[in-house]
Amino acid sequence: MTTRAGADAPLHGLDKVATKAQATKFIPGQPDMWAFVLFETLIFTSYFVVYLLFRTQHREPYLQAQADLDLRVGIFNTIALLLSSWAVARCVQAARNGAYRSALTNAFLTILFGFVFFVSKVLEWVKEIRMGNGFTTNEFFQHYFFLTSIHCLHLLIGFIVMGVVVYQLWHPKRRSQELVETGATYWHTVDFLWVLIFALLYVVR
Amino acid sequence: MSTAFNKRLMVVWLLLSAMTAAYFWLDHSADHNGMLRPSTVVTVSAIAIALIKVRIIFREFMEVRHAPALLCRLTDAWVVLIAVCLIGSYFVGLSIAN
Numbered sequence: 001m002t003t004r005a006g007a008d009a010p011l012h013g014l015d016k017v018a019t020k021a022q023a024t025k026f027i028p029g030q031p032d033m034w035a036f037v038l039f040e041t042l043i044f045t046s047y048f049v050v051y052l053l054f055r056t057q058h059r060e061p062y063l064q065a066q067a068d069l070d071l072r073v074g075i076f077n078t079i080a081l082l083l084s085s086w087a088v089a090r091c092v093q094a095a096r097n098g099a100y101r102s103a104l105t106n107a108f109l110t111i112l113f114g115f116v117f118f119v120s121k122v123l124e125w126v127k128e129i130r131m132g133n134g135f136t137t138n139e140f141f142q143h144y145f146f147l148t149s150i151h152c153l154h155l156l157i158g159f160i161v162m163g164v165v166v167y168q169l170w171h172p173k174r175r176s177q178e179l180v181e182t183g184a185t186y187w188h189t190v191d192f193l194w195v196l197i198f199a200l201l202y203v204v205r
Numbered sequence: 206m207s208t209a210f211n212k213r214l215m216v217v218w219l220l221l222s223a224m225t226a227a228y229f230w231l232d233h234s235a236d237h238n239g240m241l242r243p244s245t246v247v248t249v250s251a252i253a254i255a256l257i258k259v260r261i262i263f264r265e266f267m268e269v270r271h272a273p274a275l276l277c278r279l280t281d282a283w284v285v286l287i288a289v290c291l292i293g294s295y296f297v298g299l300s301i302a303n
Contacts, residue, residue: 027276028268034276038283045287049294056298063241071232078225086218089266090211185267192262196287199255203228204295205244 028092029182037189040154044193048200051143055204058139063205065140068133073124074202077117078195084113085191088184091165095180100169103180107166110187114155114162117194121152147197151190158190217265224258245299252291260284 027034055062091106125148128134128141135145165183168174231247231254263280264270270277 025271025273027272038279041283041287045290048287049290052291052294053298053301056295057302059243059302063243067241071228075225075228079222082218082221082225085262085266086214089214089268092268093211093214181268188262188267191266192259195258195262196255199228199251200291203232203247203251205241205247205251 029178029185033182033185037185040189041193044196047147048196051147051200052204054139054143061138062140065133065138066201068128068131069144069202070124071202073120074198077120077124078198080113080117080120081191081194084110084117085188087113088162088187092181092184095169095175095177100172100175104166104169107162107169111159111162111166114158114187114190118152118155121148144201147201151194151197154190154193158187161186214265217261221258221261224254227254245295248295249292252288252295256284256288256291259287 087106087109091103091110094100094103094106125145128144133141133144135142161183165180168176168179228251231250234247236242260281263284267280269280
């Protein structure tokens with residue numbers, strides 16, 4: 001934070017270039033959140049390893065079960081979450097530039113696109129269950145329901161995080177750039193974890 | 206300056222969405238008359254595209270490109286670690302199955 005505050009200091013020549021280069025280097029949000037992000041990614045990766053090991057042992061049954069998933073829904077989900085990630089990135093930049101109204105609008109857009117993802121995911125679960133694909137139907141759908149529901153749990157926590165971001169942005173006395181960046185870092189994690197889950201559940205053969 | 210940044214974010218989003226849409230083509234390339242068939246090329250490509258997307262999200266959306274070298278290297282190492290774990294477990298699984 002201190003390096004960013006010093007970015008506008010009046011300097012000349014090479015000093016200015018060097019200081020500017022240093023000043024632009026910063027960790028977005030709280031370092032603790034980054035530790036959480038990397039740890040959480042490891043947890044998910046270890047589950048992906050289990051899934052791929054099981055999948056390769058019984059390729060045909062997995063492919064037959066996978067045929068019941070609609071790739072278009074997966075792509076729609078991904079685009080919705082990418083839109084929300086784009087919005088939260090815009091929220092961070094707007095807040096940094098002091099455009100708090102725009103930051104709030106983008107925070108609400110983030111929640112909206114996240115909600116679109118959530119609704120389409122629930123509808124997909126309902127559709128699969130109606131087709132006879134439940135948690136205990138086969139190994140593929142066991143992995144599918146486990147991974148998508150754990151991810152959705154992270155998304156629901158993301159709504160609380162974005163709620164805190166909105167609360168902080170709402171009042172001038174509560175505004176904290178570090179908190180907005182921390183919330184955004186969490187939200188992007190929900191996004192990129194879905195990018196991996198989507199590839200592994202819908203596309204992998 | 207902020208407009209330039211926002212344009213960059215839009216280009217990043219378009220790129221990520223285009224890479225997501227590429228899965229349509231990848232998916233159809235593996236199937237035969239609606240039947241899903243096993244394919245190592247599709248599996249490795251799907252994982253590779255996802256990892257490139259993850260790195261772009263790290264660098265651009267999560268602003269790692271403005272972060273100190275340690276965070277840049279750490280996130281890159283994580284992408285490599287995920288790649289080794291996913292592609293490795295796929296091939297190890299295949300070799301055990303055979």
